[in-house]
Amino acid sequence: STLCTHLPTALERGEFFLEYQPLVSLANGSVVGAEALVRWRHPQHGTLGPDAFVPLAEQTGLIVPLGRWVLETACAQARAWQRELPGVPLRINVNLAPQQARCPELVHDVLRILKEAELEPQALCLEVTENALIGADDQALHALRRLTDHGVAIALDDFGTGYSNFSHLHRLPVDTLKIDRSLIGDLAAAGEPDPTAEKILTALVSLARALGLTVTAEGVETADQADRLRALGCDTAQGWLYGRPGAADALPALAASLS
Numbered sequence: 001s002t003l004c005t006h007l008p009t010a011l012e013r014g015e016f017f018l019e020y021q022p023l024v025s026l027a028n029g030s031v032v033g034a035e036a037l038v039r040w041r042h043p044q045h046g047t048l049g050p051d052a053f054v055p056l057a058e059q060t061g062l063i064v065p066l067g068r069w070v071l072e073t074a075c076a077q078a079r080a081w082q083r084e085l086p087g088v089p090l091r092i093n094v095n096l097a098p099q100q101a102r103c104p105e106l107v108h109d110v111l112r113i114l115k116e117a118e119l120e121p122q123a124l125c126l127e128v129t130e131n132a133l134i135g136a137d138d139q140a141l142h143a144l145r146r147l148t149d150h151g152v153a154i155a156l157d158d159f160g161t162g163y164s165n166f167s168h169l170h171r172l173p174v175d176t177l178k179i180d181r182s183l184i185g186d187l188a189a190a191g192e193p194d195p196t197a198e199k200i201l202t203a204l205v206s207l208a209r210a211l212g213l214t215v216t217a218e219g220v221e222t223a224d225q226a227d228r229l230r231a232l233g234c235d236t237a238q239g240w241l242y243g244r245p246g247a248a249d250a251l252p253a254l255a256a257s258l259s
């Protein structure tokens with residue numbers, strides 16, 4: 001297909017770009033950072049989201065150089081926000097594909113990128129999916145642990161959709177559970193509290209607390225959902241209520257308006 005033909009050269013042609021979606025503290029409503037989300041400005045098909053090309057990039061191995069470009073671009077952007085908003089310690093969340101976690105150069109690449117961006121490791125959070133991390137080999141886990149030793153945070157993305165192997169959780173180098181939006185959508189969906197969703201989220205927050213992890217809720221679309229999540233003890237929220245994924249220069253204005 002035309003996607004297969006164009007993907008290998010899309011990186012050198014500069015056809016990828018990032019959008020950023022704000023991460024908001026539920027305790028005080030301030031912007032604490034953003035998740036970087038990759039898009040492809042395709043010459044024929046227009047703007048494509050990751051679902052359209054990340055699987056292909058994984059099959060062809062392009063995900064490793066593409067992922068490195070995402071990290072470089074997102075870390076440089078985070079540093080630019082910090083310069084624009086001194087005293088606001090914005091952090092940047094970057095998705096890490098399973099193949100990137102297995103890449104022997106990962107630790108070296110991430111530390112080099114942080115140094116070149118002049119970004120402190122504490123400002124970077126790598127999002128890894130639950131299934132990728134539970135299925136990861138010792139080398140990938142070791143690499144992630146080395147990064148956490150340097151201060152980089154790791155979030156378990158899409159939590160609650162996979163096997164959720166709780167017995168392994170305490171052995172994984174994870175700082176944050178990122179609760180999948182399918183679980184949030186059931187919460188106060190029609191303005192009414194959903195008892196089952198409440199119970200599941202209560203249990204997940206208490207599990208996170210017991211393991212010393214923070215909790216981020218994805219897909220927060222309504223003020224009712226945010227209120228319930230705050231009451232349940234969730235730390236951070238992301239979703240259309242606060243902002244859709246968008247251009248980097250929208251974030252400082254949003255941070256100012258929500259602070």
Ligand code: G
Pocket residue numbers: 036037038049050051054067070095096097157245
């Ligand atoms: O923005 P959108 O909802 O289309 O993103 C869908 C999914 O694509 C996200 O949940 C995320 O897991 C994945 N994704 C977005 N950006 C990246 C990226 O830079 N690298 C990888 N590996 N996955 C990404």
Ligand code: G
Pocket residue numbers: 021037095127157158181218219220221238239240241245
């Ligand atoms: O990394 P992850 O797969 O979680 O990426 C988040 C995806 O969820 C992005 O594709 C983004 O466009 C989408 N998204 C973000 N916020 C919301 C929301 O509030 N509601 C819905 N339905 N989708 C969202």
Ligand code: MN
Pocket residue numbers: 035095127157
């Ligand atoms: Mn993510």
Ligand code: NA
Pocket residue numbers: 157158180181218
């Ligand atoms: Na997710």
